[in-house]
Amino acid sequence: MSHKTIVLTGCTRGLGRALLHAWDSMGHTVFGCGRNAEKVEALRAQVGDRHRISAVDIADEAQVKNWSEAVIDAAGSPDFLVNNAAVVHRPAPFWETPQEEIDKLFHVNVLGTSRVLKAFLPGMIQRGTGMIVNLSSGAGRSGIGGLAAYASTKWAIEGLSKSVAEELPKGIGIVPLSPGMVDTDMLRFCYGTTAGNYRNPRLWAQAAAAYILSLTPEHNGRSVSTP
Secondary structure, rough: OOOOOEEEEOOOHHHHHHHHHHHOOOOOEEEEEEEEHHHHHHHHHHHHOOOOEOOOOOOOHHHHHHHHHHHHHHHHOOEEEEEEOOOOOOOOOOOHHHHHHHHHHHHHHOOOOOHHHHHHHHHHHHHHHHHEEEEEEHHOOOOOOOHHHHHHHHHHHHHHHHHOOOOOOOOOEEEEEOOOOOOOHHHHHHHHHHHOOOOOOOOOOOHHHHHHHOHHHHHOOEEEOOO
């Protein structure tokens, strides 16, 4: 597979970190971001100079703008944009979920994704090629009790992706992608130690990283899932 430039949000933990390490081993270059500055510094020290990892809160429009401009100045528009960053709330009936938690979920999972998308998409369109992968969830394709607010944000990602797909010119594609159940801190926050029964992130990423890079504009608008 030829060298790819990949923009990846939420790369300091969970699925994002697993994907970064997988793409590193494949020889690709990642321009990643994470909200926690200390975790960003630790990851920089681990992965070296080939990748550029930045501290960015995707819920902050100015930070997203500055980051995207720096990435494009350094490398041009990416081959792949992977919107992975997301947060979740502690399981509870919807009416018992604090409103501030619901607001945070939508600010990060939906509005944050839309900000990153708007920051990079014009350059990809101007370039005439590129693929956008928005991390969705099984919760974005069926109801899930106890996580109604989180599921709502993932339904929004599905709808956003499929709607933008109708607007894109030839040569550009966008898909919502469900990763399946993977043993991450987020999953353990929701399900406790039972999350250990799900897939190991490293093993998941070995297949998922290659699968994501196999996606082309022919997949535009489809709901897809990692193998």
